[in-house]
Amino acid sequence: MASAEVSNPYLPLLRSSSSAIFLLGAGISTSIGIPDFRSKDGLYASLKLEEYGLNAPEDLFDYEHFCASPAGFFKWSLDSLTLQTTGSKFHRFLSTLKNLHRIYTQNIDGLESSSGVPDSKIVHCHGSLQNSTCQTCNHKCPTPSFTGEVPLCPVPTSPLVVGPRTSSRGKKKQKLTCEGILKPDITFFGEPLQSVVSKTIGKDRLKSDLITVVGTSLKVEPFSKIVNCFEGKKVLVNRDYVGFPGEGRWDCVFLCDSDEVVEEEGTTWREVVKGVFLGRGGVWCEERYQKLLSKKKEKGQGQGQGQGAEPVVVETVTCDACMTKTGKPFYTCEICEGFDLCEGCVGKEEGGKRHRVEEGEDHRFRFCA
Template structure:
């Protein structure tokens, strides 16, 4: 393993345009189970607990992926929503945070090496690290947006989450407030029961930006491919490591070797396998690269805290700009001679209310008193 880590570090040191393919395994360190491993979603699926017909249950028993397929969803929305209920609610509540492995992607970006992140995940954790959204392709959609599978119209996420909580039963037995039976959630736009997170069902097409990015990146642009936490069994995303040029190194970070049926050969000089938990593999890689002083010596929680502080700083800066603009507008309105004194007083009062809603430290009433001469 040490030799493999050394080879992976050497490949990273010389690369400048890295493409990363993410699977569910990277989020295991965040507390989200993957799909295909023992104990994962498909391994533990209990079709008998889902609101479905006998034929639909038999199909899911034969092929667990059917629970998230267009074949079943177009006839029955409930199995998908019952299965995903705690996941959807948890994502909306911010229950899970990025792991060390997720923040490794940010480190690549900070060092100018990350060209593209292809994420098969729908949890959005990679985006919470501060990755440039233009570099991230969500191959299978996202839980962060809600739309109707029939008419395509979007729906408000908070409204949908509330409807999910009150309409869909809890098959896991962890929510006593959940209803005893599930009822469909109708789309406000078309009235059909097609609302769900904007994730790609089996049997449906991937988003166009996935294919556009692949065409732009391969074979010549990318000089290193890193595959993280995926079984490489779901097409067409599993073709990404195969599209790279013949001399492009490929690193696989996973619990077990994958992709050998696709042509990956870990006995060759080109392909490198780092086995074990994703967080452990990336911690070892960071130390080997000599990046520990800026990353690996800090716990993932501290790294997350830094990112949250950075986000808060940005939000504060944006708020300050909005406040300054509002103050200018208030003064302009107060000075306006086109309006009568009464109208100017009303406008000034309304704008100061807006200022208070921004939760700014300014004492709006004191400011109004000090600027009272403007109204004379």
């Protein structure tokens, strides 16, 4: 197919919208050094388990594990989290938009807000690091800066709780403050999702004419289902092509880094197939794209109509290198849908002979737990 070179085709689309919604993932913060979770170089893959007293990477955000031994989480926070307040170019762009209706973000870094987007326009689907809540008395406060220690609630206990003074002065140390654990307000596994998410979706459902999904592989539920909740044009901005979740299709796809899609000039865009534009930070493989499309058609026919948008949750896979069956955790190629590796095989020769990586392509493996 002949491909035409064009100047940034996303901005006119966005400007023609009267009410724009954004669904954001970790990809919008990687340009300023905040790692994503599940990619090959992401947080889970590089986590030193022993150092933080974890049995598995996902223990880090497991609510039960946290309550039982919070020290590991706060040690990790000191080593790995910065309460960064300067967002990426994309964050700053969002704060200037007049037609912004709402942002639904998976990110917990709070950068949408600190970059100037009004809080009323942001829905933190997985909570935010900015504030913490005492697990004992529910006291809410800004998250104390990470010191490596478990932060304890400073609320004074009432005189009634302190109890009568006894003669044995100094022998029993009275607790003068609550000393409950201050947990950052991010959603851990095993915690209910923020109810504000579905409430706001209910309000926004028919209000937007453009939904832009940015920097996310749309593999984490329930976030992946949100796209289908809205009316309006559906647009993907991501380094790699991601199939549309459930029924329906993308109206437009921009393969690039998120900072690039808001650049007025600087990138020459190529329309690789109709409606799919490739920028300089993007990855394109026509073969994989066709594969995804044909798979989708098969699925659609097999399931009949009206099946809704239930993503398939895969619990066991066959490792495509050693061909043994493996449960979670496993690793899946972000480009080749359905190409999976077990823990023993990931990192060895990029998945072996059966993994077809063309020259210049970047196939990262995502950690599935």
